[in-house]
Amino acid sequence: MATAIMPLPLTHFTQNTSERTLLRFSTAGSVDDGKSTLIGRLLVETKGAFDDQIEAVRSSKVNRSGRELDFSLLTDGLTAEREQGITIDVAYRYFSTPKRKFIVADTPGHEQYTRNMATGASTADVAVILIDARKGVLEQSRRHAYISALLGIRHLAIAINKMDLVDFSPAVYDAIVAEFTALSPHLRGANIHFIPLSALDGDNVVARSERTPWYHGPTLLEFLENVEVTPAASQAFRFPVQLVIRPHLDFRGFAGQIATGRVRVGDRVTILPSARTSRIERIVTFDGDLEEAIAPMSVTLVLADEVDVSRGNQIVHTGWESTVTREFAAMTVWMSAEPLVIGHTYLLRHGPHQVQARVVNIDHRVDVANYAPLSVDTLQINDIARVRVETAQPLHGDLYQNNRFTGAFILVDPLSNLTLAAGMIEEMASARRTGGAREQFRSGPVTLAERITAHGHRPAWIHHSNPAAAIQLERRLFERGVHVLRTDTALPELLEAGCIVISQAKLEGHTHSALTLREVDETMQELETRGVITPQDVQDQGEGI
Amino acid sequence: MSLSHLRSIEAEAIHILRETAAQFAKPVLLYSIGKDSSVLLHLARKAFYPGLIPFPLLHIDTTYEYPEMIEFRDSFTREIGAQLLVYTNDAAIADGANPYSLGTSKCCGLLRTKAVVDGLKHYGFDAALGGARRDEEKSRAKERVFSFRDSNGHWDPKNQRPELWNIYNGRVDKGESIRVFPLSNWTEFDIWAYIELENISLVPLYFAKERPVLERGGTLIPYESNVRLLPGEEPKMVKIRMRSLGCTPCSGAIRSDADTVTKIIEELFVFRRSERENRVIDHDQDGSMELKKREGYF
Ligand SMILES: Nc1nc2c(ncn2[C@@H]2O[C@H](COP(=O)(O)OP(=O)(O)OP(=O)(O)O)[C@@H](O)[C@H]2O)c(=O)[nH]1
Numbered sequence: 001m002a003t004a005i006m007p008l009p010l011t012h013f014t015q016n017t018s019e020r021t022l023l024r025f026s027t028a029g030s031v032d033d034g035k036s037t038l039i040g041r042l043l044v045e046t047k048g049a050f051d052d053q054i055e056a057v058r059s060s061k062v063n064r065s066g067r068e069l070d071f072s073l074l075t076d077g078l079t080a081e082r083e084q085g086i087t088i089d090v091a092y093r094y095f096s097t098p099k100r101k102f103i104v105a106d107t108p109g110h111e112q113y114t115r116n117m118a119t120g121a122s123t124a125d126v127a128v129i130l131i132d133a134r135k136g137v138l139e140q141s142r143r144h145a146y147i148s149a150l151l152g153i154r155h156l157a158i159a160i161n162k163m164d165l166v167d168f169s170p171a172v173y174d175a176i177v178a179e180f181t182a183l184s185p186h187l188r189g190a191n192i193h194f195i196p197l198s199a200l201d202g203d204n205v206v207a208r209s210e211r212t213p214w215y216h217g218p219t220l221l222e223f224l225e226n227v228e229v230t231p232a233a234s235q236a237f238r239f240p241v242q243l244v245i246r247p248h249l250d251f252r253g254f255a256g257q258i259a260t261g262r263v264r265v266g267d268r269v270t271i272l273p274s275a276r277t278s279r280i281e282r283i284v285t286f287d288g289d290l291e292e293a294i295a296p297m298s299v300t301l302v303l304a305d306e307v308d309v310s311r312g313n314q315i316v317h318t319g320w321e322s323t324v325t326r327e328f329a330a331m332t333v334w335m336s337a338e339p340l341v342i343g344h345t346y347l348l349r350h351g352p353h354q355v356q357a358r359v360v361n362i363d364h365r366v367d368v369a370n371y372a373p374l375s376v377d378t379l380q381i382n383d384i385a386r387v388r389v390e391t392a393q394p395l396h397g398d399l400y401q402n403n404r405f406t407g408a409f410i411l412v413d414p415l416s417n418l419t420l421a422a423g424m425i426e427e428m429a430s431a432r433r434t435g436g437a438r439e440q441f442r443s444g445p446v447t448l449a450e451r452i453t454a455h456g457h458r459p460a461w462i463h464h465s466n467p468a469a470a471i472q473l474e475r476r477l478f479e480r481g482v483h484v485l486r487t488d489t490a491l492p493e494l495l496e497a498g499c500i501v502i503s504q505a506k507l508e509g510h511t512h513s514a515l516t517l518r519e520v521d522e523t524m525q526e527l528e529t530r531g532v533i534t535p536q537d538v539q540d541q542g543e544g545i
Numbered sequence: 546m547s548l549s550h551l552r553s554i555e556a557e558a559i560h561i562l563r564e565t566a567a568q569f570a571k572p573v574l575l576y577s578i579g580k581d582s583s584v585l586l587h588l589a590r591k592a593f594y595p596g597l598i599p600f601p602l603l604h605i606d607t608t609y610e611y612p613e614m615i616e617f618r619d620s621f622t623r624e625i626g627a628q629l630l631v632y633t634n635d636a637a638i639a640d641g642a643n644p645y646s647l648g649t650s651k652c653c654g655l656l657r658t659k660a661v662v663d664g665l666k667h668y669g670f671d672a673a674l675g676g677a678r679r680d681e682e683k684s685r686a687k688e689r690v691f692s693f694r695d696s697n698g699h700w701d702p703k704n705q706r707p708e709l710w711n712i713y714n715g716r717v718d719k720g721e722s723i724r725v726f727p728l729s730n731w732t733e734f735d736i737w738a739y740i741e742l743e744n745i746s747l748v749p750l751y752f753a754k755e756r757p758v759l760e761r762g763g764t765l766i767p768y769e770s771n772v773r774l775l776p777g778e779e780p781k782m783v784k785i786r787m788r789s790l791g792c793t794p795c796s797g798a799i800r801s802d803a804d805t806v807t808k809i810i811e812e813l814f815v816f817r818r819s820e821r822e823n824r825v826i827d828h829d830q831d832g833s834m835e836l837k838k839r840e841g842y843f
């Protein structure tokens with residue numbers, strides 16, 4: 001066991017030139033497009049499958065390939081999968097070449113198992129999306145391309161498969177390339193690469209095919225060996241605390257895995273959500289103390305000050321804090337047969353941090369057939385939607401597009417214990433807006449703050465005794481885009497709904513938002529100075545030249 | 546700059562071990578004494594350093610294992626200051642359970658599968674860490690890192706909890722449990738490379754040596770004190786090593802000259818066959834590992 005005298009150099013953990021880096025990729029695409037066959041082929045040709053495993057496949061009773069060897073059986077390991085000839089759950093397989101080590105998640109194409117596809121995609125750097133050359137871009141191809149990009153995969157390799165069944169026709173290939181390229185505006189800027197291949201016969205999988213003389217790009221394996229992925233160590237430092245290690249009174253260390261970035265002894269750090277600050281005193285490992293550590297190392301940090309830190313807190317560099325908030329918008333993939341209940345209390349797991357949370361609104365569901373937004377009031381299994389979430393305790397997060405670890409969360413049902421949904425943070429309310437009076441966990445499905453943001457104005461109750469002026473004021477406000485209505489019933493809920501109400505009724509107990517209408521221009525002015533509506537000149541910037 | 550491949554999977558395994566310690570009331574590490582268990586144990590020491598491993602080790606003793614394994618178990622766990630528990634399906638042993646009369650599949654069902662489930666229940670563990678790897682076998686390739694078991698210890702491969710990123714859902718009700726596999730993403734090659742890198746001590750059976758051996762239906766069985774001779778059998782001396790450890794009558798050896806970790810790694814490069822090939826039980830029936838796992842086998 002190491003007692004550290006000299007700090008260990010970082011090269012103890014980093015890669016030598018002789019060592020290989022790791023690339024994780026997942027497969028995607030519609031049922032029977034050939035995903036498992038392709039992975040089987042890659043395993044056999046890179047010697048990632050053992051001879052006895054290949055022999056077992058060769059002697060298997062099942063063979064749907066029409067060839068000597070049904071490669072898909074190398075990854076479809078469950079009895080039910082072999083019987084039905086489909087993939088049900090993700091299979092993780094491993095192979096390596098002199099350049100890289102690969103972890104492959106072979107995912108199911110069947111729509112019913114979309115959640116398993118998302119599981120496989122969540123840790124992948126690259127997605128290989130298969131398209132059957134005879135069928136072109138199907139709904140499942142679109143769904144999987146969308147989910148892959150949504151889960152932050154930056155490189156999509158579109159493998160146009162079964163080219164042997166279309167006589168390796170460049171016209172068929174070009175048509176599919178054009179069809180798929182049209183989807184790219186919906187794929188969050190992911191890089192898209194096309195490769196024509198035959199998983200069954202091996203064309204352009206490992207070796208270049210002589211049957212596609214018109215194709216000059218890399219084979220699939222060449223692509224996977226050379227594609228560049230951004231190392232997690234190059235991002236802002238994020239350290240979610242998993243455990244406090246306290247073997248005796250003289251040692252208190254915070255154990256965790258560096259999600260992103262790097263840290264050095266002496267760095268100034270902030271603990272979230274408490275915002276207390278300190279300095280890194282030691283970076284402890286079993287092998288000895290370190291001067292510096294980088295993502296994704298698992299280390300134990302010792303701080304210079306006696307600050308309160310517990311599981312679920314996050315240590316970050318001072319000045320580079322993540323956002324602390326109780327409200328945010330996120331994209332979610334609903335993964336449970338139990339539908340979403342708006343306003344219901346779920347457990348939100350964000351790394352080692354767990355808080356109670358409610359989905360307060362569904363902004364829209366995404367129709368994966370055409371990527372159009374749909375308006376819905378619940379989510380069913382495999383639905384993808386943008387939702388608004390409120391948490392009972394503050395959460396310290398990043399946008400998923402900036403950080404794939406601290407921007408991700410899952411929702412768990414506190415009763416059934418099931419994982420219900422995966423979420424990716426898209427937008428966060430600033431800390432100020434969630435502070436003060438809003439510290440209480442709201443039970444209402446949509447919060448007033450959200451309505452104020454959406455409407456662009458605050459609510460107000462305007463008392464009047466002049467119906468003609470009321471109609472005039474209503475028109476003026478309506479032209480400014482205000483949610484305004486006239487009613488003579490005293491309905492305080494309308495204020496909760498964010499509306500400006502013009503009424504002969506008086507409302508008790510809402511003094512700060514109550515006005516009395518005397519003259520229309522004057523009331524407009526008063527609404528502006530009170531900050532209920534935005535002044536015209538701010539709103540109409542650049543107009544009227 | 547990026548981490549080497551081995552250091553990446555090391556960091557991932559430590560993260561999983563720490564999650565297990567944090568999320569469960571009563572976790573345990575299932576220690577089988579084999580090379581994967583030894584790597585897992587080493588990683589557990591790293592994960593909680595400078596503290597000690599905050600949970601006990603449980604060895605399921607079938608009583609048919611190699612005496613060398615038991616010796617190693619006792620001396621090594623004492624050396625590192627770990628708490629060791631041993632559990633045996635005594636009722637089955639008293640009833641005379643043995644691989645010769647029951648057949649390997651039934652015997653394994655009683656002395657391993659049932660013993661694991663009963664042992665975990667006996668102590669009331671809610672999480673059991675194991676050294677299984679996804680590259681070992683086709684149904685293991687499908688298993689989650691946090692793998693849910695119902696109150697009977699059963700696994701439902703068609704209905705696993707989604708497991709995204711590195712967020713593991715370990716919530717269970719009373720009686721249910723989670724099997725945790727920190728080495729999921731390791732290959733046999735990684736295990737050996739790591740043993741070499743970290744200088745991890747192993748049971749000597751892994752290293753080639755001249756030993757008395759019985760040849761049964763193409764499988765080489767080292768002749769040990771608890772192996773019964775079948776009629777007409779005669780042990781002979783062969784230089785062998787074990788690729789995977791189990792019970793004496795059921796785990797076969799391979800002919801080899803590799804008597805150091807470096808030589809084993811060299812041999813792996815030329816070896817094109819999986820380590821479980823020499824396990825008699827895995828081949829009793831197509832999909833037999835999946836069946837055993839569904840019933841609770843590790
Ligand atoms: N002719 C031809 N057949 C192929 C090719 N690739 C796959 N197939 C066949 O297509 C069928 C489906 O292949 P799989 O690999 O099981 O498809 P999959 O995409 O993994 O299916 P799921 O996982 O169930 O979604 C099998 O019969 C394969 O033999 C190809 O390149 N050419």
Ligand SMILES: [Mg+2]
Nearest residue numbers: 035036086087
């Ligand atoms: Mg498949």
